[in-house]
Amino acid sequence: MSRVNVRYIVNDVDKVIPFYTDMLGFKVEMHPAPGFASLSRGDLQLLLNRPGAGGAGQAMPDSQLPTPGGWNRIQIEVEDLEAIVEKLKSAGGRFRNAIVTGNGGKQILIEDPSGNPIELFQPF
Numbered sequence: 001m002s003r004v005n006v007r008y009i010v011n012d013v014d015k016v017i018p019f020y021t022d023m024l025g026f027k028v029e030m031h032p033a034p035g036f037a038s039l040s041r042g043d044l045q046l047l048l049n050r051p052g053a054g055g056a057g058q059a060m061p062d063s064q065l066p067t068p069g070g071w072n073r074i075q076i077e078v079e080d081l082e083a084i085v086e087k088l089k090s091a092g093g094r095f096r097n098a099i100v101t102g103n104g105g106k107q108i109l110i111e112d113p114s115g116n117p118i119e120l121f122q123p124f
Contacts, residue, residue: 024076
């Protein structure tokens, strides 16, 4: 079976790396240039690209450049959502919402420094 990766477009790879490593427990696998890095957390491989850097950052045929943000997101399961939210808030984390409860558990959306959402999820 092939490996599955997630790619996020970010404004500044060097600025985003500490958010993922220090705050969310990712490990840097590769950071060969300022416009690209590969991070991992468990089985998740997260590829970070700056607009204009590498093949993934290139403009589309209509000249539109990839940009960060949107609503698609990765989900990270956590054991103690409230504790992680407090840690991230005290570090200046930007949240899109408050903790909400659904059918399967509790969740909240935090943004990386480029505005890409990450869903933190605590299952029941």
